[in-house]
Amino acid sequence: MKLLVPVKRVVDYNVKVRVKADHTGVETANVKMSMNPFDEIAVEEAVRLKEKGAATEIIAVSAGPSACQEQIRTALAMGADRGILIEHDGLLEPLAVAKLLKAVIAKESPDLVILGKQAIDDDMNATGQMLAALLGWPQGTYASKVEPADGGIKVTREVDGGLERLQLKLPAIVTTDLRLNEPRYASLPNIMKARKKPIETLKPADLGVDVSPRLTVLKVEEPPKRQAGKKVGSVQELVDKLRNEAKVI
Amino acid sequence: MAVLVLADHDGSAVTQPTRSAIAAAGKLGDVTLLVLGPRAAAESAAKVAGVAKVLHTEDALYENGLAEPLAALLVSMAEGYSHLLAPASAAGKNVMPRVAALLDVQVISDIAGVIDADTFVRPIYAGNALATVKSADPKKVITVRAASFDPAAAEGGSAAIEAAPKGEDPGLSNFLGAEIAKSERPELTAAKVVISGGRAMGSAENFHIIESVADKLGAAVGASRAAVDAGYAPNDHQVGQTGKIVAPDLYIAVGISGAIQHLAGMKDSKVIVAINKDEEAPIFSVADYGLVGDLFKVMPEFETEIGKK
Numbered sequence: 001m002k003l004l005v006p007v008k009r010v011v012d013y014n015v016k017v018r019v020k021a022d023h024t025g026v027e028t029a030n031v032k033m034s035m036n037p038f039d040e041i042a043v044e045e046a047v048r049l050k051e052k053g054a055a056t057e058i059i060a061v062s063a064g065p066s067a068c069q070e071q072i073r074t075a076l077a078m079g080a081d082r083g084i085l086i087e088h089d090g091l092l093e094p095l096a097v098a099k100l101l102k103a104v105i106a107k108e109s110p111d112l113v114i115l116g117k118q119a120i121d122d123d124m125n126a127t128g129q130m131l132a133a134l135l136g137w138p139q140g141t142y143a144s145k146v147e148p149a150d151g152g153i154k155v156t157r158e159v160d161g162g163l164e165r166l167q168l169k170l171p172a173i174v175t176t177d178l179r180l181n182e183p184r185y186a187s188l189p190n191i192m193k194a195r196k197k198p199i200e201t202l203k204p205a206d207l208g209v210d211v212s213p214r215l216t217v218l219k220v221e222e223p224p225k226r227q228a229g230k231k232v233g234s235v236q237e238l239v240d241k242l243r244n245e246a247k248v249i
Numbered sequence: 250m251a252v253l254v255l256a257d258h259d260g261s262a263v264t265q266p267t268r269s270a271i272a273a274a275g276k277l278g279d280v281t282l283l284v285l286g287p288r289a290a291a292e293s294a295a296k297v298a299g300v301a302k303v304l305h306t307e308d309a310l311y312e313n314g315l316a317e318p319l320a321a322l323l324v325s326m327a328e329g330y331s332h333l334l335a336p337a338s339a340a341g342k343n344v345m346p347r348v349a350a351l352l353d354v355q356v357i358s359d360i361a362g363v364i365d366a367d368t369f370v371r372p373i374y375a376g377n378a379l380a381t382v383k384s385a386d387p388k389k390v391i392t393v394r395a396a397s398f399d400p401a402a403a404e405g406g407s408a409a410i411e412a413a414p415k416g417e418d419p420g421l422s423n424f425l426g427a428e429i430a431k432s433e434r435p436e437l438t439a440a441k442v443v444i445s446g447g448r449a450m451g452s453a454e455n456f457h458i459i460e461s462v463a464d465k466l467g468a469a470v471g472a473s474r475a476a477v478d479a480g481y482a483p484n485d486h487q488v489g490q491t492g493k494i495v496a497p498d499l500y501i502a503v504g505i506s507g508a509i510q511h512l513a514g515m516k517d518s519k520v521i522v523a524i525n526k527d528e529e530a531p532i533f534s535v536a537d538y539g540l541v542g543d544l545f546k547v548m549p550e551f552e553t554e555i556g557k558k
Contacts, residue, residue: 016509017374026378038491094346095355118491122373124358126346129316133350138421139316141343144484154425158484159339160436164313164427172421178477178491179484214355215382218368223379226516229537231528235550238522238540246520246537248442248499249466249555 001055001148001170003046004110006101007039007075009068010121023219035071038116040078041176044183045146046114047079054148057081059108063100065089069199076194077186083199088211094122096204096211098130103207105135110171112153117142117175128175138168142177250278250366253326255319255335255344258290265439266336266395268297268403273393274334275299275401276363281330283413285311285319291410298405304413311416313424314340320347322416327352327388331366337392337494338438339485345392354386359494361397375490375513395438396496396517430483437469437486442499443515445471445488446481449504449525449544453481458548459503465555471495471515473505489514504544507532524548 011017012032020027035043049055060075062068063086072083086100105113118125132139140146140155144163147154152169158177168174186194204211232238242249252274257264263271263284274280279301284291291305304326310318323344327333333348335341337359349356361379362370368383369391437443444466446459456470463470472482474489488495490513500518505511507523507530515521516535523536526543533539540547 011374013510017377019378026374093355095350095353098350120375120490123371123375123490124346124356125342126349126356126358129343129346130350130356132316133320133347136419136421139343139347140422141316142339159427159429161432161485162427162429162483164429165425166315167423167425169421177484178474178487214386215357215384218381218383220373220378220380223372223376223516226521226535228534229521229539231533231539231541235540235547235554238538239551239554241538242499242520242522246499248520 001049001111002109003049003055003058004061004105004108004113005039005042005046005058005075005080006061006097006113006115006127007043007071008036008116008119009033009062009064009071010036010119013037013120019220019222023221025217025220033067033070035074036116036119038118038176040183041178041180042114042116043075043078043080044181045176048181050079059084059110061086061101061104063088063092063097072199073194074186076197077191078184079190082197085199085201086204086207087201088204090211091213092211093213093215094124094126094130095214096209097127098134099209100204100207100211101131102134103209112170112172112174114174114176117177128173132173137171137173139173139175140166140168141175143174144177144179146174146180250331251329252278252280252332252334253330254280254282255323255341256282256284256294257336257338257340258284258286258294260287261289262293262403263290263297264336264338264436265400266338268400269395269398270334270336270393271297271299271401272398273360273363274332277332277366282408285413295408295410296404296406298402300406300408303408303410305410306413308415310418315422315424316344316347317419317421318416319344320351321419322414323348324351325416326414330388332389332391334391334393337394341392345390349390352388352390354388354390355384357382357384357389357391359392359394361394375510376516377509377513394494396494434463435467435469437471437488437493438495440469440497442466442468443471443488443495443497444468444501444503445473445505446476446503447473447505448475448479450476450481456481458545462548462552462555465552473511502532502536503548505532506530507535
C-alpha cells in the first residue's frame with residue numbers, strides 16, 4: 001500500500017498570534033512555524049502502517065512557500081520516504097489545496113491519503129473531505145483508529161457522543177483526530193538521513209491547477225476581550241455570587 | 250433567496266445547534282430544512298420557528314450519516330438554493346466540505362456572524378482572530394457555530410412536510426457500528442451549565458467529583474484537551490479549538506489552567522467560574538469569579554453548598 005501524507009506549515013501551536021495593525025491578517029513575520037499538529041499525527045500513523053508492513057512507501061506533500069521544505073523534512077525525519085513541494089507564495093484555500101493534491105495523486109496513485117482533520121491556522125476542517133469529493137473516494141474523518149481490513153480499511157471515528165466504525169473501500173482519505181496516536185520525535189540520525197531523501201518541487205501551473213482564492217478576507221480583527229472578574233474568598237461566597245449576583249444557578 | 254439547512258436530530262427532535270443554524274439561515278432567506286430519519290423528527294422540525302418547509306425521507310441510505318451518499322443527495326438538491334447550511338457538529342463538518350468541493354465552491358466553516366448574503370465572520374487561529382470573508386462563489390456552503398447564534402424557537406412554526414428526493418448510493422463505505430455514550434446529562438453544546446475538568450483532576454475516577462456536581466446543577470460535563478490526552482475523559486467531552494465550542498450561561502472550569510486552545514472553546518460563555526490552586530493560572534484572566542484552592546477540597550464543599558437553599 002502506497003501512502004500520501006499532506007502536511008501544512010502553520011504558526012506554531014504555542015505562539016500567541018497577534019492581529020496585524022492594518023487588520024489584513026495575523027502577524028507571521030519572525031514567528032515560529034511548525035507542522036500542523038494533526039498532520040504530525042498523520043505522518044506518525046503512516047510510519048506505523050509502514051513499520052507494521054501494511055505500507056510500502058510514504059510520500060509527504062506540502063503546498064505553500066519554499067519554506068514548507070522544513071515541514072517536509074520533518075516528515076522525512078519521522079519516516080516518510082520522499083517529499084513533494086508544490087511551491088506557491090499566495091494564500092491557498094482548502095479547495096485549491098485539494099485540487100493540487102488531486103493532481104499529485106493522479107501521478108502517484110496512492111492507495112490511502114492520511115491528513116490532519118484541521119489546520120490550526122484557518123481552522124477550516126475541510127481539505128480531506130474536499131479531496132475525497134474531488135477524487136470520488138470514501139472519507140474517514142476524525143479517525144481515532146485505522147486498520148487495514150478485508151481489502152479496505154476500517155476506521156474508528158470520533159463523533160458527537162462517542163465513536164463510530166466505518167469500512168472504507170480503497171483508495172480512501174483518512175483525517176486524523178487527537179487520539180489516533182502520539183507522534184514521535186525524530187532522532188538525530190533520522191534527521192541526518194532525512195537530508196538525503198529527495199524532495200521534488202512543482203508549481204501549481206505544472207499541475208494545471210488554478211489556485212485563485214474564492215474568499216476575500218475583508219478584515220481580520222481581535223475578538224472582544226473578556227475582562228477578568230474578581231476572586232472570591234470562599235465556596236460560600238462563590239455560591240452566593242452565582243445565586244444572587246450572576247443569577248445563573 | 251432559498252436556503253437549505255441540513256438538520257441533526259436525535260430521532261424525535263432537531264438538535265439545538267440545528268436550531269442555531271436555522272437562525273443563521275433565516276438571515277439569508279427562506280429556510281427549507283432537510284430531515285433524514287424518523288417521521289417524528291420531521292414533525293417536530295416543522296414546528297421550529299422560521300422554517301418554511303421540511304423535506305423528509307426515511308431512506309435507510311442516510312440512517313448512519315455516511316458522508317458519500319449524503320453529500321451526493323445535497324448536491325442533487327443544490328440547484329434551487331443560494332446557500333446550503335449545516336450546524337458545525339461532527340456530522341455537519343464531515344459532510345459540508347464534501348458538498349462544497351462537488352459544487353466547486355470553497356466551504357465557509359464555522360461561521361460566527363452573517364454580514365450579508367456573501368459576507369460572513371468566522372474565527373481563525375483558535376478564535377484569537379475573527380476574519381470577515383466575502384465569497385465570490387455562486388453558491389455558499391456553510392457550517393454554523395451554534396454558540397454564536399441564538400437558536401430558533403422549537404415551537405411556533407407550522408411548515409409543510411414534503412418528500413425529499415431520492416439520492417444515489419456511491420457504494421464507497423459501510424457503517425459497521427457505533428458506541429455512543431448514553432447520558433442523562435444535557436448535550437455539551439446545548440447545556441445551560443457546563444462544568445469541565447482539567448489535568449489537575451488526576452484520574453478518570455476523580456471525574457466523578459465533577460459529575461456529581463453536574464447532576465445537581467443539570468449541567469453537561471466537559472474536559473480540557475490535557476485531560477482528554479491523559480485519558481481522564483472521552484474525546485467528545487473536549488472543549489476547545491479542536492473540540493466542542495460552548496457558550497453556556499455558566500461555565501465552571503475546574504483544575505484547568507486555561508491554554509488559549511481551551512479558552513477558544515468557552516470564552517463566549519456568559520459567566521465563567523475558575524477553580525484552580527495556581528492563582529497565576531491564565532484561566533483567571535477570563536473568569537468572572539475565581540476561587541483559588543485545591544479542587545479536591547473545594548468541589549465537595551461546592552456540592553454541599555449548592556444543595557442548600
